[in-house]
Amino acid sequence: MTLQRRTFLKQMASSSALLVPGMFPYHLFESGEVTKLTLLHTNDVHSRVEPFPDDGGRNAGRGGAAKRAQLISQIRQEEKHVILLDSGDIFQGTPYFNFFGGEIEFKLMSEMQYDVATMGNHDFDAGIEGFVKQLPHANFPFVVSNYDVNDSGLYGHVLPYVIKQYEDVKVGVFGIGIELEGLVPDKMCQGVVYNDPIAVSQNMANRLRNDYNCDYVICLSHLGYSYREDRMSDVILAANTSNIDLILGGHTHTFLEQVQIKKNKLQKPVFINQAGWGGMMVGRLDIYFENNKKTKCQTCKNLFVE
Amino acid sequence: MNRTHLFLLTITLASCKTVQHVADVENVNIRVDSAYVSMGSIDQMILPYKAELEEEMDVVIGEVEEELIKGKLNSSMGNFFSDLLHEEGSTMTEGDIAFAINNYGGLRIPSIAKGPVTKSKIFELMPFDNTMVVLHLSGQKVEELCNRIAEYGGWPVSYSLHMNIEGEKATNITIHGEPLDSQKTYHVVTTDYIANGGDKCSFLKSEERENTGVFIREVFISGILRISESGQTLVHNPSVRITKL
Numbered sequence: 001m002t003l004q005r006r007t008f009l010k011q012m013a014s015s016s017a018l019l020v021p022g023m024f025p026y027h028l029f030e031s032g033e034v035t036k037l038t039l040l041h042t043n044d045v046h047s048r049v050e051p052f053p054d055d056g057g058r059n060a061g062r063g064g065a066a067k068r069a070q071l072i073s074q075i076r077q078e079e080k081h082v083i084l085l086d087s088g089d090i091f092q093g094t095p096y097f098n099f100f101g102g103e104i105e106f107k108l109m110s111e112m113q114y115d116v117a118t119m120g121n122h123d124f125d126a127g128i129e130g131f132v133k134q135l136p137h138a139n140f141p142f143v144v145s146n147y148d149v150n151d152s153g154l155y156g157h158v159l160p161y162v163i164k165q166y167e168d169v170k171v172g173v174f175g176i177g178i179e180l181e182g183l184v185p186d187k188m189c190q191g192v193v194y195n196d197p198i199a200v201s202q203n204m205a206n207r208l209r210n211d212y213n214c215d216y217v218i219c220l221s222h223l224g225y226s227y228r229e230d231r232m233s234d235v236i237l238a239a240n241t242s243n244i245d246l247i248l249g250g251h252t253h254t255f256l257e258q259v260q261i262k263k264n265k266l267q268k269p270v271f272i273n274q275a276g277w278g279g280m281m282v283g284r285l286d287i288y289f290e291n292n293k294k295t296k297c298q299t300c301k302n303l304f305v306e
Numbered sequence: 307m308n309r310t311h312l313f314l315l316t317i318t319l320a321s322c323k324t325v326q327h328v329a330d331v332e333n334v335n336i337r338v339d340s341a342y343v344s345m346g347s348i349d350q351m352i353l354p355y356k357a358e359l360e361e362e363m364d365v366v367i368g369e370v371e372e373e374l375i376k377g378k379l380n381s382s383m384g385n386f387f388s389d390l391l392h393e394e395g396s397t398m399t400e401g402d403i404a405f406a407i408n409n410y411g412g413l414r415i416p417s418i419a420k421g422p423v424t425k426s427k428i429f430e431l432m433p434f435d436n437t438m439v440v441l442h443l444s445g446q447k448v449e450e451l452c453n454r455i456a457e458y459g460g461w462p463v464s465y466s467l468h469m470n471i472e473g474e475k476a477t478n479i480t481i482h483g484e485p486l487d488s489q490k491t492y493h494v495v496t497t498d499y500i501a502n503g504g505d506k507c508s509f510l511k512s513e514e515r516e517n518t519g520v521f522i523r524e525v526f527i528s529g530i531l532r533i534s535e536s537g538q539t540l541v542h543n544p545s546v547r548i549t550k551l
Contacts, residue, residue, distance in 0.1 A: 066344035
């Protein structure tokens with residue numbers, strides 16, 4: 001170990017700071033021991049193609065695809081590895097959807113180079129047929145793991161998971177949808193069978209981690225952050241599973257000021273984030289991976305939970 | 307290679323194998339506010355869609371006589387759109403309509419200004435593709451529905467329904483001036499959202515119904531056009547439907 005690194009570790013030890021930018025030993029990138037992945041994500045954009053109208057309302061001027069694209073493009077210029085994800089409810093909420101059926105939403109996301117998305121309940125608002133019809137405008141895949149789509153029109157159009165590789169870092173992404181009954185009329189989601197998010201997530205996470213050797217496992221969820229009543233949510237999913245590193249949520253339109261860190265069922269940390277709705281927020285997580293022996297990590301911070 | 311060698315080799319490989327540790331995570335959730343500039347190429351992509359939309363949406367469909375304001379009880383907006391739903395429902399179905407209801411949360415904007423009203427305003431009022439449903443309800447189910455309305459503190463209802471709210475219960479319910487009859491079947495116009503059990507109306511889920519498949523938004527637009535075409539302005543009937551005791 002070089003002296004420089006020792007000094008750094010000493011500094012680290014005296015610092016209890018978590019998630020504070022600008023503390024990372026950037027020289028380790030050059031040696032190839034550390035890989036940085038910049039993760040950007042949205043949810044519940046709800047056809048907000050343009051910024052919220054200037055009508056004196058509290059959201060006036062916020063959001064808009066053109067501003068989001070500019071922001072993402074800036075980050076792409078600064079960072080080597082960027083993954084861009086969406087947690088569903090891309091459709092519905094402005095006349096752009098009612099008139100064009102989701103075409104412009106998918107085109108814009110393709111232009112921004114989204115990597116993977118999952119489906120929200122409103123993505124069924126034009127029926128399965130309506131969704132599938134727009135898929136040629138999306139150059140990114142949809143992951144849907146807990147809907148059994150074998151007997152539905154979605155068959156062959158969505159994937160259970162996607163694996164992305166950034167240098168030596170393998171990232172697995174799967175998707176968990178909300179229970180459709182009561183939210184989506186039967187005829188709009190005909191043949192889609194909802195399966196238990198906990199069982200499916202555990203299965204997916206185990207497969208991605210153990211069979212496909214993913215270093216980082218992301219669940220794109222449209223369950224909702226948490227509820228007062230006893231209802232499946234990201235917080236419940238996090239506590240009852242293992243092998244998931246990060247849950248990127250949606251549905252509850254929750255503006256989280258900061259990513260939340262919870263314990264999973266093995267008392268290990270799970271991160272949960274959600275970026276409001278309407279394209280008014282983009283979540284950003286910069287994840288640093290150190291390639292080292294299983295029991296050794298020089299730069300690891302104690303990413304633990306209260 | 308014998309079994310022991312293979313075993314040793316496996317051990318050696320395993321001990322040399324490295325993993326990717328998640329060393330650190332930095333986070334900032336960025337608010338996309340007016341400080342960010344727009345990407346010109348994206349604006350260009352949107353432009354043709356926007357132009358087509360504006361052409362469709364900026365059409366004036368009627369003239370509002372007096373500002374329509376949303377409220378739980380007998381509001382000008384609630385009365386106007388519930389009466390419109392009632393009227394349009396009668397033209398689209400057989401049998402007499404008992405009354406029409408919108409759930410309070412279903413009307414998505416707080417007011418519609420006096421003056422010309424465009425198609426786009428009705429889209430803002432009803433952005434979701436909810437459809438019109440006619441429920442065939444027993445007197446007892448109507449009472450349950452009225453109790454739900456009372457519990458909420460009032461919903462927009464059409465002119466033919468009258469009730470009081472006492473505590474969280476509906477009392478003195480009359481329909482077209484007649485007291486509620488438990489033996490009668492009532493035809494109630496509402497949205498598929500409510501008929502499917504939304505907004506705590508799960509007691510309606512398995513009731514007999516007729517799905518018109520027509521968007522509520524289209525019902526409103528065609529109703530307003532019909533009024534305008536007859537040379538009239540859009541005037542709400544201010545009659546009191548629900549009285550909170």
